[in-house]
Amino acid sequence: MDRYEPQQIEPKWQQVWEDARAFYVANPEDPAQTPRERKFYMLEMLPYPSGPLHMGHVLNYTLGDVITHYRRRNGYTVLRPMGFDSFGLPAENAAIREGGHPREITEQRIATIRTQMRRLGWAIDWDREVSAHEPTYYRWTQWLFLKFYEAGLAYRKEAPVNWCPNDQTVLANEQVIDGRCERCGAQVEARNLEQWFFRITAYSDALLDDHATIDWPERTIAIQRNWIGRSEGAEVVFRVEALDLDLPVFTTRPDTLFGATFMVLAPEHPLAARLAAGTEQEPEVREYLRRAAVRSTEERETKEKDGVFSGRYALNPASGEEIPIWIADYVLMEYGTGAIMAVPAHDERDFAFAKRYGLPVARVVEPLEGEAEEEGAFSAHTANERLVNSGEFSGLPAPEGARRIVEWLGERGRGRPAVSYRLRDWGFSRQRYWGCPIPIVYCGRCGIVPVPEEELPVLLPEVDDYRPKGIPPLASNEAWLRVSCPSCGGEGRREAETMDTFVDSSWYFLRYCDPHNDRAPFERAIVDYWLPVDQYVGGIDHATGHLLYSRFFVKVLNDLGLVGFREPFARVFHQGWVRLGGSKMSKSRGNVTSPDELARMYGADAVRLYILFMGPADQDMEWTEEGVEGIARFLRRLWRVVNAVAEDAAPPGSEDSEPTPLLRKAHETIVKVGDDIGRRFVFNTPIAAVMELVNELSPATDDPAARFATETVVSLIQPYAPHIAEELWQRLGRERLWEQAWPAADQALLELDTFELVIQVNGKVRDRVEVPATLQEAELIERAKASPRVQALLDGKQVRQAIVVPRRLVNLVV
């Protein structure tokens, strides 16, 4: 028998699969008429090509691979594509670090990753590969942008952005770490700049409601729910008589309206300066606004609350009292209306502020029973509380009081029920070079003019100096910038900003379905056939980013009639982090382990098995190579045992054999592995189950069932270790394991005639006896009592109760 040499057999089988186009899948001829029951869209989050793959990726894609093989062999047509999220900061930063053009660096990296992926033997349909930076792809990203723009869902407005004063550039949120620039460490400032936004807030409720239609991890849905942050409450209008102004506020606690003893405006509130104008507070307010404007976000959040009196008063619409209006930066312009009614008796922040500036505190809610709490303890708006000091509403339970007060306000035109969200529109323009150009022209006469569809793509020009410098690098490229206005033909200038890379990845799973289409981003019938993705696998770090954006995109495309579904991913699974030195393995942290060396030493099959054997796939794991020896041993043993059987045991066709324990074990393993992968979505225990079966097999090749058990082992391990499985399958005289039906267990064999009855006395095991499976409860109890060891223990005592668990145990209580 020859030795197990993965370096020989692995490339050999990879070539066989490639030649047979084993994992390529064609679209149905007539997708609209093709039944969808046996289709399966398997997708894993596509990699950023900012460096070679590390063990985190290996876990991600090996998981996808096991599911792919399992589904294929269960009769599904599996679409399993791959691509590269090749635009954006990770790739550009790599280029800046290493010198060279982002395109060259990116394309080198893609080539490297592709080689790694092939080396690991993943079953990928490479005909469908796409990369975000290719004009054939981003042409359609631009096309989709235009559709959003036409629908009023992409727009420009001035908004605060993260500004690094040192690098003179706007930073993406993900480049800001603890309020500091990721690269230089400078404190990031907020700056108002004109930016492009997607109106994702128009879909807040749809994004929340449709959670009910998808099978995602509870925690991911919880994260999205918190992020969208829907709060129900009311808008209440406060009157400023002196200036003939109305100041609306949002509150979740209209029941506490009588306790609103002052108001607070955010310093950025457009009326802040106007309120103070002409009062003796004016200079002080001006000074406060000036100071607040240069405060860092970090300082704003951590300092003690401060503020300044505006010099004006507003009318509390409920109590009719004049209350002072203050300006303070603990109120945020981005949420609600940028102004609040302050109820110090029932809100911690208002309370702290009132204490500091000696403002009045009026308690208006108290518990139904028990003592009123001390000052500074805050109610929770429950039915166990009632309103006090609230005029005609006093005495009402808090929730009802809230409803009645809002009703009362409505009748007087001073308020209405309102909903507020913490979700904000998605700012997607970047002052960077390496991204998808935004197909817009600015014209002195026509304003913002979209580039006509037929002129797409707006190509990203090749430039030498692509470094960020405060203004977009493309803005200094005069030759590219100047263009005639598509509308009037006059002088125009191109949009020099590029798109956030999350735009590229919000629709890539659609392009995979129809990747070579040059008339449209995709044909609707084709995406309607494949989508939604049946199983998506990727990191939970994308819960509020990519996973939310993609849902938004699909909803918009559905509303535009471009797709026939409203959710992109029917089911999501998050693999755990592979950690090294305690923190998540990632290129930006620099703590990565490449699979290459391990694959050289032990082979791809060993790497694949090991990463999944380390622990439950959805749990974080600390990377270590201790233990990989065990997998290598297992593979060598498998090799030896199967080869021995191939040479000695009965040839194919003689599988019918006595129901020996080995045969039964083989069938049990079939059940276990299928149930773990298919139903439980557990990937480490199937490996253990196959190891057990191999352990049974090794000394027992003379068992008549050895051949069946051996074939079962090879067949079951194939999704994990496809190369060795294919080789051994061939040596067993069979072929093309990758397309063999998944083995089915013989139910008749699994049902035994007898079982071992466990006999407990007072919950402690005292004996076990072999009994026929057909015995009824009463007979089982008789058998239990008949046991000599139980007799000794019972010793004439009265059996008070007997619990019978069918096919398991009898517990006698004395």
Next chain:
RNA sequence: GCCGGGGUGGCGAAACUGGAGAUACGCGCCUGACUUAAAAUCAGGUGUCCCCAUCGGGGGCGUAAGGGUUCGAGUCCCUUCCCCGGCACCA
């Protein structure tokens, strides 16, 4: 502070709806076989305390800590402690 996830042998971890023997499978370690030797391979052992004993056999205690429900709890409930991740002035 809030929201998630977790705590089981020397280590990674099993135990799937409360139902035997907790710790499968693997790593490590110990003993032995083969070998001049090593590697590889194979066999056996490996929670803890105690008792009887010649091979061997029997028993108590053990799943972060404490309490509870139950005939029966790693699994359910309550309290506490510890670790990891995310969010954080959202009115």
